[in-house]
Amino acid sequence: MNKHAAHFWEGCAAGELRYQHCAACAALQFHARAFCLRCGGAKLEWRTAQGSGTVYALSSVARAPTDEFRALAPYVIVLVDLDEGLRMMAHGAPGLCIGDRVRAGFFVHGGRSLPRFDKS
Numbered sequence: 774m775n776k777h778a779a780h781f782w783e784g785c786a787a788g789e790l791r792y793q794h795c796a797a798c799a800a801l802q803f804h805a806r807a808f809c810l811r812c813g814g815a816k817l818e819w820r821t822a823q824g825s826g827t828v829y830a831l832s833s834v835a836r837a838p839t840d841e842f843r844a845l846a847p848y849v850i851v852l853v854d855l856d857e858g859l860r861m862m863a864h865g866a867p868g869l870c871i872g873d874r875v876r877a878g879f880f881v882h883g884g885r886s887l888p889r890f891d892k893s
């Protein structure tokens with residue numbers, strides 16, 4: 774795990790959804806990197822999302838990609854448009870629909886705290 778991703782996961786352990794904000798162009802990015810995907814700038818600041826958003830898309834995963842997630846299957850993966858203006862992927866509660874207003878929570882699996890959205 775690179776140091777940028779580590780900061781994200783430390784946030785999850787603390788109950789925070791962290792993302793990067795570019796000081797040069799104000800772009801937001803969920804997948805932590807050393808540079809801004811839009812302008813290439815290296816001056817990125819960490820911010821914490823409020824945790825509210827809207828379901829943009831979702832999928833039910835019946836065949837988990839790794840042994841770690843096999844015990845959870847079937848489970849729901851959602852793309853959520855956070856109110857701050859960025860899209861992120863996370864687990865979702867069963868029964869969610871596209872367009873639902875959701876709020877982030879966290880659950881521990883495999884020794885890590887993972888974000889999971891449920892209806893708000």
Ligand SMILES: [Zn+2]
Binds near residue numbers: 796797809810813
């Ligand atoms: Zn930028």
